[in-house]
Amino acid sequence: MKIAITAQDKNLDADFDPRFGRCKYFVIVDLDTEEHRVEQNEGTTALGGAGIKSAQFLAGCEVSAVITGHVGPNASRALEAAGIKVFVMDSGTVRGAITAYKEGTLTQVSGATTDSHTGLNMS
């Protein structure tokens, strides 16, 4: 299965990005093969509905879960419809996020954890 981590840079030691819709990159990890790839988030330039766009992108990548800091109401609805589970953490690296996911120490959330446009105000 594949998971995605929102990231501020393009490698495993980069800081994770607490924004979902407006995060810079998605690091997509295949937990079966331990391989990973990095995708630029097209949601960063969306006129609106960045979280929806990002959720659609992740659905296309067939990820089962995403690790991020916050999800807004629209992103949450889109992720749920796409069957993507949401796990949240406060800070750390992409590598740390993967480890924490495997150890089962991350918090899974359902529904929005923040208001719309949170990521727009965090750049």
Add this chain to the structure above:
Amino acid sequence: MIISVASGKGGTGKTTIAVNLALTLAETEPVCLMDCDVEEPNAHLFLKPVLEGRAKVTVPVPVVNEEKCTGCGRCGEICAFNAILPLGKHVLTFPELCHGCGGCTLLCPTGAIREEPLEIGVVEWGRAGAISHIHGKLKIGSPLAPPVVKAVKNHKQNMPEDIISIIDAPPGTSCPVVASVSGSDFCLLVTEPTPFGLHDLTLAVDMVSELQVPFGVVINRAGLGNGTLVDYCKAENIHILAEIPFDRRYAACYAKGGRLIEEFPEVKKAFQDLWHEICATAERV
């Protein structure tokens, strides 16, 4: 003739200028004041109009019949605002993000999408003495002001053709302001002689220049700050049409919802002169 009253910075006195210009003109001309600041209309506080009618403003938003959907995804590709999300044959819609362009409905090959009106605000109209008044009110929670602005402007179709329309625009230089100012014959940019007033005026000048609407500047609270605003206007060859002095008595009158031209003869004279300046400047361009 349509005269819009805009500003970059908020709180510079757009409504004061729009209302008092309308009151001055109404003594000799048919006048309509359109309050296009639909997020916070306030001209009615000074005009105290008797409202005669109201109409809902709606945008057409998509409703999807998933039984007809083939999962082609075209609806999602066309939407610039991500208001429709196809996940295979399951299609989510986000009506509050929809700008009502109709692109998804048009592109759907199986006719699975129909449109339903979503109410985003109202237009109200009435009279304040000799002045016709129209204003729009955006529904709380709706982010989409331009359709309400356009509905206010469209309502003018019911007015005599020779009426002078004064548009009180929202502050800033974003879409609702562009929707308000577009199509004007002349734009008054109201500013104040402060660093913020000057900075935001430069943005407003760029906007009206792009829209190719002739404009001039009204300096409100003249006497505050320093001369950099006047220096800027001179350097850019921008006509200063009027200056309303900074005066505590004017502020007190405004705060009570009063009408400056009725309480202060020198202000009435300033607005009569402003109208002559507008006509003279509009003729030159």
